[in-house]
Amino acid sequence: MPNGGYPQDIGELSSGKMLRNGDVVEEVDGRKTKRWPTDKAYFIAKELLMTERTYKKDLDVINIWFREELSKESESEGDSLVTLIELLADAHGPCLQEMEVRLARWESNARHNIGDYLYNALLNVLPLYDQYLENLMPVLEKFEYSMRTSKHFDQLCRDFELQKHCYLPLTSFLLKPLQRLLHYNSIIDSLLDHYPKDHTDFEDCLAARDRLGETLLEGLTVLNQAENLVQLCELQRDISGFDNLVQEGRRFIRQGCLQKYSRKGFQQRMFFLFSDVLLYTFRSQQPTQCFRVHGQLPLKNMKVQENDNKTGTDYAFIIHGIGNQSLTVAACSEEEKERWLEDLNTTIAQIDSVEGKMPYLNLKTCILGSVDEVGDGVGCESDRTSCGGAKTSQRRNTTVHGCWHRNTSISYSDQLRAFQNQLSGFLLRKFKNSNGWQKLWVVFTNFYLFFYKSHQDSFPLASLPLLGYMVSQPSDKDGINKDFVFKLQFKNHVYFFRAESDYTFGRWMEVIKSATQQSHTTTSYSFKEEY
Known part of the structure; x- marks a missing residue:
């Protein structure tokens, strides 16, 4: 099928007519062009193929590229990372090839089944996933220990993350197999919802879900821990000024921007809420962009005053710590304020119900409650834990920097929701003031859209952080007279993206809403196609 599912003339789609065999004949400039099968199961299977392409490349980041870096070194701290991934990477090569063949057949023959492929493929690979889940936490713990104790290994990993094909933080790739299991489950559920019970594919899909469910029982337990x-490991690398963020029992709750009040007025600060402590930081540019801790407030005996009577600022509240220590902060909106208040009050209530003293961070800087803050631009320490030292630059596509630039926050529940949503495929992109549409291979993961010329490219050309964006259908004044188009907007930044079908359009809307914090809105997006 040419153009990844679009007609040859991808700039001009018109309404088509369905043939009895399920294909569509489309008229373009008076010419009839065959498009694709219209069965929803086809588009579900195609999503499986599109995401399998991305998944295999993600596995290869560890199995090929990181392995190559390790082969240059005599130290073996990273061998366990490669061992964890290599069997899965080897197994998914044939899986991807089989999917490519099946979809090609489906496009030349309107009737096809996918359930038997899913059942047989899962039957072969799930024992490897069982082994992966058993070893994931020990490997992650060993990785964190090696990063903390070996300056050489730490620098090796940071240098690797600056390479173009490592488009996400390194640890994110170690969780990709777990993410893939959840996506398999979603694909199977979609097929079971679509097929009638007497469909020839229904029983195979049901058997595949039952077998997958056995592995997912363990997977969901590991997911929360991993x-x-x-998240703690990543924050340890983006924040400077303290040691040992990774501690037993500590949980990440929320991170994001608040305006902190001092005698200089309100200044943007980055806050990090954990299960036992609240940190506030300022951004430093030297020797690299990072967030340096200015103070901490243990959550034990903390109180939150929801109204601010001192500054008269909208969306402000006061956090009272031990003794007479307090912070006056303001959110950027009522919604952001409510998110912070809910997480703060819930976490404080949980810690106050625990007997004994909770451990909290051992700061190497700043006395709690200092009124005057050091402004942005003051250098962070040059040791290994302070954002990687002078040899590195800003780490790629981390949620910390996304929150800072969008002046927003994300919670652990947001992370989990985004983790369970991923998508890959071809989209047509149009800028607000441009005339034509550009065809791109687009990958959604970790709150970002990544853009490639094709799925065969080894690294993205550009990325777009979705935090703070709103996704919607175009309005009449946008002048977009095409089907299956969604609009992304942040302030005056506007993008239009065009999917190939009603199903694909709905899926892109669904996953993007999971990253833009609109997932609580239960709006149905669907076009009624007339043939």
Whole structure:
């Protein structure tokens, strides 16, 4: 099928007519062009193929590229990372090839089944996933220990993350197999919802879900532990000024921007809420962009005053710590304020119900409650834990920097929701003031859209952080007279993206809403196609 599912003339789609065999004949400039099968199961299977392409490339980031870096070194701290991934990477090569063949057949023959492929493929690979889940936490713990104790390994990993094909933080790739299991489950559920019970594919899909469910029982338990540990490891690398953020029992709750009040007025600061402590930081540019801790407030005996009577600022509240220590802060909106208040009050209530003293961070800087803050631009320490030292620059596509630039926050529940949503495929993109549409291979993951010329490219050309964006259908004044188009907007930045079908359009809307914090809105997006 040419152009990844679009007609040859991808700039001009018109309404088509369905043939009895399920294909569509489309008229373009008086010419009839065959498009694709219209069965929803086809588009579900195609999503499986599109995401399998991305998944295999993500596995290869560890199995090929990181392995190559390790082969240059005599130290073996990273061998366990490669061992964790290599069997899965080897197994998914044939899986991807089989999917490519199946979809090609489906496009030449309107009737096809996918359930038997899913059942047989899962039957072969799930024992490897069982082994992966058993070893994931020990490997992550060993990785964190090696990063903390070996300056050489730490620098090796930071240098690797600056390479173009490592488009996400390194630890994110270690969680990709777990993310893939959740996506398989979503694909199977979509097929079971679509097929009638007497469909020839229904029983195979049901058997595939039952077998996958056995592995997911363990997977969901590991997910909470692994995602929390990865988040703590990542924050340890983006924040300077303290040691040992990764501690047993500590959980990540929320991170994001608040305006902190001092005698100089309100200044933007980055806050990090954990299960036992609240940190506030300022951004430093030297020797690299990072967030330096200015103070901490243990959550034990903390009180939150929801109204600010001192500054008269909208969306402000006061956080009272031990003794007479307090912070006056303001959110950027009522919604952001409510998110912070809910997480603060819930976490404080949980810690106050625990007997004994909770451990909290051992700061190497700043006395709690200092009124005057050091402004942005003051250098962070040059040791290994302070954002990687002078040899590195800003780490790629981290949620910390996304929150800072969008003046917003994300919670652990936001992380989990985004973790369970991923998508890949071809989209047509149009800028607000441009005339034509550009065809791109687009990958959604980790709150970002990544843009490639094709799925065969080894690294993205550009990325777009979705935090703070709103996703919607175009309005009449946008002048977009095409089907299956969604609009992304942040302030005056506007993008239009065009999907190939009603199903694909709905899926892109669904996953993007999971990253833009609009997932609580239960709006149905669907076009009624007339043939």
